[in-house]
Amino acid sequence: MATANETPVEARLDETFAALANSTRRAILARLAEGAASVNELAAPFELTLPAISKHIKVLEHAGLITRARRAQFRPCAIDASSLALVAGWAEQYRHIWDDRFDRMDDYVLALQNSKHRRRDDQ
Amino acid sequence: MATANETPVEARLDETFAALANSTRRAILARLAEGAASVNELAAPFELTLPAISKHIKVLEHAGLITRARRAQFRPCAIDASSLALVAGWAEQYRHIWDDRFDRMDDYVLALQNSKHRRRDDQ
DNA sequence: AGCGTACTTTCCCTATTGGTTAATTAGTGG
């Protein structure tokens, strides 16, 4: 929920983090990272109804994470990384906190990518 | 809302992003990046009541963003960067999208030079 | 004009979130 009296940047972070706090929406983003897609294409992998996907897309769009075009009766979506860059930049603020204890963040990128056997030797 | 049938990593990202989608909680994190603090210390800058802050702290703790100790009647909070590293790592997955202008050129040049460019997404 | 495809909007429902006040637990020190 957008807390009262926020700066524009804080409000944007609210929206962006909220949009990312849902695995369906993150999966849609991951799909769009491969290239633009129509709503039906985006909906295909999910068991949700089309209106549900449509709403997720609206949330992503409003958070600035995707952009939309009109081509015939299609409304193709494309990823817009500027809000993702905002998130990455926000998290980078705290890098020194985990850099003190952990080697490289690349380990976490790898842990994310093959999350099936996550090995975290520290902690 | 935690979508059904999520992997543990997805569920953790849900919780972490949701916890970060609130400027009060991000401000608490920023304060804790300066050092550990009690609940009352954390509550001081806000106009919210103590129970409200207490709930925010519980959300942060459950998301793994902070840890808590017991010292006398105080329950000091400390930042825990591992979930922040998870967020940073997640966002880094998409770095090539906002770096694309340069990355595409890099990849193209590298591909020309030794026909074996770095594989960044071979999942 | 009429039909089909591709969405979106509206209405409805339930669950969660963020906030409050009031009551309660926990620990410290007379």
Added chain:
DNA sequence: CCACTAATTAACCAATAGGGAAAGTACGCT
């Protein structure tokens, strides 16, 4: 035991989020 401080829990409320079903809109085609 009593009082004080620190913090949580309980009960409640309004607003939001996520989902479905059904109806509506937009566009291309014949």
